[in-house]
Amino acid sequence: MLARHVISSGPLVLRPPSDSDAEAITRACDDPVTARFLPLLPSPYRLSDARAYVEQARAKWEAGGAEFAITQDGQYAGSIGVRPPDRWRVAELGYLVAPWARGKGVASTAARAVADWLFDQGVRRVELEAEVENVASLRVAYKAGFREEGNRREAKLLRDGRPADLVTFGRLPGEAAPPVEPYLPFFDGGELSDGVVRLTPMTPEDAGDFHRMLADPVVAAYKVGPPSSLQDHERRCRYTGYWWVSGQRIELAVRDAGSGAFAGHVQLTQVTPALGQAMVGYSLMPGFRGKGFMTRTVRLLVDWAFERTPLHRIVAGTEAGNVASHRVLERAGFSREGVHREMFPKGGGRRVDDLAWARVRPS
Numbered sequence: 001m002l003a004r005h006v007i008s009s010g011p012l013v014l015r016p017p018s019d020s021d022a023e024a025i026t027r028a029c030d031d032p033v034t035a036r037f038l039p040l041l042p043s044p045y046r047l048s049d050a051r052a053y054v055e056q057a058r059a060k061w062e063a064g065g066a067e068f069a070i071t072q073d074g075q076y077a078g079s080i081g082v083r084p085p086d087r088w089r090v091a092e093l094g095y096l097v098a099p100w101a102r103g104k105g106v107a108s109t110a111a112r113a114v115a116d117w118l119f120d121q122g123v124r125r126v127e128l129e130a131e132v133e134n135v136a137s138l139r140v141a142y143k144a145g146f147r148e149e150g151n152r153r154e155a156k157l158l159r160d161g162r163p164a165d166l167v168t169f170g171r172l173p174g175e176a177a178p179p180v181e182p183y184l185p186f187f188d189g190g191e192l193s194d195g196v197v198r199l200t201p202m203t204p205e206d207a208g209d210f211h212r213m214l215a216d217p218v219v220a221a222y223k224v225g226p227p228s229s230l231q232d233h234e235r236r237c238r239y240t241g242y243w244w245v246s247g248q249r250i251e252l253a254v255r256d257a258g259s260g261a262f263a264g265h266v267q268l269t270q271v272t273p274a275l276g277q278a279m280v281g282y283s284l285m286p287g288f289r290g291k292g293f294m295t296r297t298v299r300l301l302v303d304w305a306f307e308r309t310p311l312h313r314i315v316a317g318t319e320a321g322n323v324a325s326h327r328v329l330e331r332a333g334f335s336r337e338g339v340h341r342e343m344f345p346k347g348g349g350r351r352v353d354d355l356a357w358a359r360v361r362p363s
């Protein structure tokens, strides 16, 4: 049984919820972001739902779990709950923050404090899960000292019945690191532009254009790996925020800055923090080739990477015959470094060489 403590952390006080919180809880839960990421909550969410929740919170404490109202300056700012620890003394956390209190470190401070408190209560391991599309919650997990442990594909169903993938996190006593700056920060203002091209994070709305682009014979000729379906691309686009916030890769749509049309795709992948190295890869829709779009794109992204991330080397690989791609890299400041022999499988047992390129951080 967990002790019914009040927890203080920084400006926050966490205490069991009471009937006086019901009105604020209603406003926090009757919010589109809450409804999107907590599909088991009633929607619309009414005062009667909040009153029932306060009642259930009492029962949860009695069943061995915990349910706190997160408060700041005496005002309700969110909720954080703990399932009763299992027989191995493993507990799971869940949280929500009211729209008016978001983006100020409330969830990450509360999650860190509740995990520390659970360890003091004899809990051996604290877990939490977030949807791949819930970038704010993923960032909370990293900031609260949790380690990512894996993905659970289609582990949850959303309100419309669509399956959603989850990322699982765990924290053990004594291993919480202080919050760190993300290795790959998000773009200020959400996008990068030089006035001609605009780079925006890939979304599921881009999957159709991306799929059509990969079917173009010129793009298909250089694609590595098995064929992929529209469904594969939609799923991939749902991972954009997760890959970025976890420092694994950046996936961008290249747009015509004037019309906003999808012109192509560029990625920063194979991110290796120990080497300070990442690889750039790209493709353009046929109608946008021959206008310098990709040269601008690669320059824009690599300049940003050297300015805003610790990356030291951006590398690229091209087939020996891909002259258009060589020109892009040369004009974007890359130098040829060598040849990886017989890198790309071309079917029928044939393989072709990879020309290795790099641009290093300017001194």
Ligand SMILES: CC(C)(COP(=O)(O)OP(=O)(O)OC[C@H]1O[C@@H](n2cnc3c(N)ncnc32)[C@H](O)[C@@H]1OP(=O)(O)O)[C@@H](O)C(=O)NCCC(=O)NCCS
Pocket: 033, 034, 037, 038, 095, 096, 097, 098, 101, 102, 103, 104, 105, 106, 107, 108, 109, 129, 130, 131, 134, 135, 136, 137, 139, 140, 143, 186
């Ligand atoms: C997830 C949630 C609890 C976060 O609460 P919060 O108090 O705003 O969280 P914090 O301020 O501690 O941290 C949020 C981080 O996510 C970042 N963030 C938020 N929205 C983002 C977005 N759309 N894209 C990228 N980053 C985002 C914030 O900038 C912040 O990171 P930073 O401190 O490095 O700048 C809140 O958004 C919420 O209640 N969502 C609905 C319910 C929910 O999703 N619960 C969790 C289910 S797993």
